[in-house]
Amino acid sequence: MPWEAAIDALAxxxxxxxxxxxLLTPRTVRSPLGPQRLASPLLTPLLATLVLLPWLWALPTLMAMPLxxxxxxxxxxxLMLGWPLAVPVLIAVGVIACLLSPAMGWGDALGAITWQGVVPATLALGLGALVRHYTGTRPFVYVLGRAFxxxxxxxxxAGALSQWAGHLLPSVEQGLSLVARWLMAWGDGFVTGxxxxxxxxxxxxWLATWSDRLYLHPPEGPDGG
Known part of the structure; x- marks a missing residue:
């Protein structure tokens, strides 16, 4: 749909x-042999995303499954790359998934980019900001609240919005599709957490949204410094 393309283009x-x-700029570290230039640590999760995630997006069209x-x-x-870098990477994932699966048309790829990529990524950005604002920087909250x-x-x-936009799950009654999306969201949440x-x-x-200095800082006060 044109407005889905507009959402992706705006993001x-x-x-x-x-x-x-x-974020991918090589960094300089000090060593006994002198300063050394090392590749960005985010390069590994970025490449892993581009290699693995397109197959998972294309899997429903590569295999005939009732659900x-x-x-x-x-x-x-x-969480790994940060929202600004995640958006172009997720768009690339959708394009690669379309090239991998002959049964996935460009319209399906556009829907996947919007509702499986850009929209949940943007919601995760907003929710992460709210969680950090109201709960502070606590490792337990980061893993359980934000990641899981x-x-x-x-x-x-995002799944409910995609259904409202007309993207229905095949072989699932409309009344049960929200239940199916709720259950699938838990699977994603378990793995992410x-x-x-x-x-x-x-x-x-490997986590651009994590900082030892922020999340593992000593408590402030008379005894904590």
Whole structure:
């Protein structure tokens, strides 16, 4: 639909205005051998997204299934790359998914980009800002509230909006489609929360929205400094 293309174009223009490529700039670190230039740590999750996520988006059209399980991954991409970089990456994911699946037309790809990519990613950005404003920077809230429950909420709202826009689930009655979208949102939320917890513990540099200085700072006060 033309207005879906307008949503994606507006989001892409705003994302590019923020110059997200700066996040991929190599960084200089000090070592016993002198300063060294290292590639951005976000390059790994970016490439992994471009390799893996298109197959998951194309899976419903590559395999004949009674219920087409729609996987988004947009909220996880926002946590890893940040919204400005996530938007062009998710648009590229939709284009690649269309090229991978002959059964996916460009109209289907546009719908996937909008309702599985741009809209839930933007909702995740807004919800993340609200969570941080009202609860502060707490690791538990980041993993449970933003990565897990926040993903469920954002994907269900995006799925409900897509249904309102006319994108119905095949082989599912209209009265049950919202239930199906609610259940699929929980699957996305479980995986996003689990991976976010793993990355916080072992690969925090893969999360552009995480900062040890903010989330692991010592408590303020007479005893905390």
């Amino acid at each position: 892409l223009a705003m994302a590019l205005w923020l110059r997200p490529w700066r 087409q399980l729609q996987w988004s991954g947009a909220c996880l991409v926002v 429950l926040g993903t469920v909420a954002c994907l269900f709202v 689990m991976l976010a917890a793993i990355f916080v513990a072992f690969k925090p540099e």
